[in-house]
Amino acid sequence: MKYPLHVTSEIGELKTVILHRPGKEVENLTPEYLQRLLFDDIPFLPAIQKEHDYFANALRNQGVEVLYLERLLEESLHSIQLQEQFVDQILEESKSNINGARHNVKEYLLHGSVQDLVEKVMSGVLKTDIEQEKKVHLYELMADHYPFYLDPMPNLYFTRDPAAVIGKGISINKMNESARERESIFMDYIMKYHPRFAKHNIPKWFTRDSRFSMEGGDQLILNKHTVAVGVSSRSTPQAIEKMAINLFKDQEDITKVVAVEIPKSRAFMHLDTVFTMVDYDKFTIHPAIEGPDGDMRIFILEKGEEENRVTIKQRNNLAETLKEVLELKDIVLIPCGGGDPIAAAREQWNDGSNTLAIAPGVVMTYDRNYVSNKLLRQHGLEVIEIPSSELSRGRGGPRCMSMPVYREDI
Numbered sequence: 001m002k003y004p005l006h007v008t009s010e011i012g013e014l015k016t017v018i019l020h021r022p023g024k025e026v027e028n029l030t031p032e033y034l035q036r037l038l039f040d041d042i043p044f045l046p047a048i049q050k051e052h053d054y055f056a057n058a059l060r061n062q063g064v065e066v067l068y069l070e071r072l073l074e075e076s077l078h079s080i081q082l083q084e085q086f087v088d089q090i091l092e093e094s095k096s097n098i099n100g101a102r103h104n105v106k107e108y109l110l111h112g113s114v115q116d117l118v119e120k121v122m123s124g125v126l127k128t129d130i131e132q133e134k135k136v137h138l139y140e141l142m143a144d145h146y147p148f149y150l151d152p153m154p155n156l157y158f159t160r161d162p163a164a165v166i167g168k169g170i171s172i173n174k175m176n177e178s179a180r181e182r183e184s185i186f187m188d189y190i191m192k193y194h195p196r197f198a199k200h201n202i203p204k205w206f207t208r209d210s211r212f213s214m215e216g217g218d219q220l221i222l223n224k225h226t227v228a229v230g231v232s233s234r235s236t237p238q239a240i241e242k243m244a245i246n247l248f249k250d251q252e253d254i255t256k257v258v259a260v261e262i263p264k265s266r267a268f269m270h271l272d273t274v275f276t277m278v279d280y281d282k283f284t285i286h287p288a289i290e291g292p293d294g295d296m297r298i299f300i301l302e303k304g305e306e307e308n309r310v311t312i313k314q315r316n317n318l319a320e321t322l323k324e325v326l327e328l329k330d331i332v333l334i335p336c337g338g339g340d341p342i343a344a345a346r347e348q349w350n351d352g353s354n355t356l357a358i359a360p361g362v363v364m365t366y367d368r369n370y371v372s373n374k375l376l377r378q379h380g381l382e383v384i385e386i387p388s389s390e391l392s393r394g395r396g397g398p399r400c401m402s403m404p405v406y407r408e409d410i
């Protein structure tokens with residue numbers, strides 16, 4: 001069987017991708033919990049599903065194999081024993097909400113098909129889901145005070161963040177936000193138990209038991225030698241260094257990890273919300289990540305002399321650093337919203353810089369970012385637009401909504 005993981009760039013022809021079709025979890029959002037669950041508004045489920053289906057079909061029309069996270073997880077939980085083990089881990093990691101009610105919630109989750117199990121875990125378990133006569137604790141009787149035993153996971157359709165394939169291996173991420181912490185359990189199970197992945201000895205460059213967080217939106221593979229990682233509100237320098245050491249040991253071609261510091265703000269939560277690669281020498285950028293005179297804090301990590309050490313060189317200009325590490329004479333930075341302060345801020349808020357390259361020079365973007373889309377076309381890119389009224393409410397774009405597992409080399 002063909003080795004299932006291979007990603008050596010951001011732009012190589014995309015062959016296989018993992019998506020999650022938004023489900024009932026987004027209907028379990030209410031205004032009170034929006035901020036904690038990292039949403040700015042409540043999507044209309046039939047409409048967000050329609051837009052997501054359009055996205056998946058657009059990928060298929062380009063010859064991309066679309067795998068769904070929910071199906072992969074169901075196929076991974078192929079024995080009763082694994083289903084129980086999975087539920088125990090989910091309950092363990094959701095402990096704040098299930099004090100004393102563990103047995104009831106476990107029984108509720110395991111009663112039914114494996115599809116039901118996965119759907120219930122993703123959509124959350126409401127106090128009203130458990131029969132009234134089984135409840136013995138005060139908090140269980142107070143659904144109005146807090147409605148959930150298990151919180152919903154509305155951010156699951158951003159499959160980019162909980163894990164990232166790099167080269168022949170994977171980084172199973174330690175999520176920074178508690179609302180997203182459990183999401184990376186799914187990819188851990190898929191890699192360990194799904195028949196497509198389990199029999200290959202897949203290297204893990206980073207694991208979710210780390211004390212320090214890192215999320216996939218910050219992990220960009222510039223070419224087969226170079227990975228860029230955002231130092232952001234979500235990804236820590238400690239995690240980046242740890243992953244760099246592991247990559248330098250076992251991913252033969254990787255020689256450089258470039259840590260790019262970005263402002264710690266909600267609008268710029270990951271590097272891919274402000275910077276993506278769209279062609280061999282072209283990148284989208286939100287100009288606000290550069291300080292006055294284009295200054296930034298950028299660090300190039302390389303393998304150190306001593307075991308488990310790296311050497312670090314500092315740089316301060318993104319364009320110059322990209323030319324240096326990619327060995328290019330020139331590069332083009334395409335500013336989100338054309339650099340106009342209003343259009344740039346508006347389109348960046350709706351993920352105007354968050355493009356998904358499906359081949360060199362061919363990208364998927366949200367239709368609403370018409371200023372940025374026009375500019376990308378003026379720079380010679382082929383732009384495939386995705387409807388985005390509802391998808392954009394979760395604050396992520398086409399790159400955030402996709403986890404590439406196989407790309408052709410460039």
Ligand SMILES: NC(=O)NCCC[C@H](N)C(=O)O
Binds near residue numbers: 155158161217272399
């Ligand atoms: N890579 C990305 O930027 N992903 C978007 C994640 C949005 C989600 N609501 C979050 O705050 O984590």
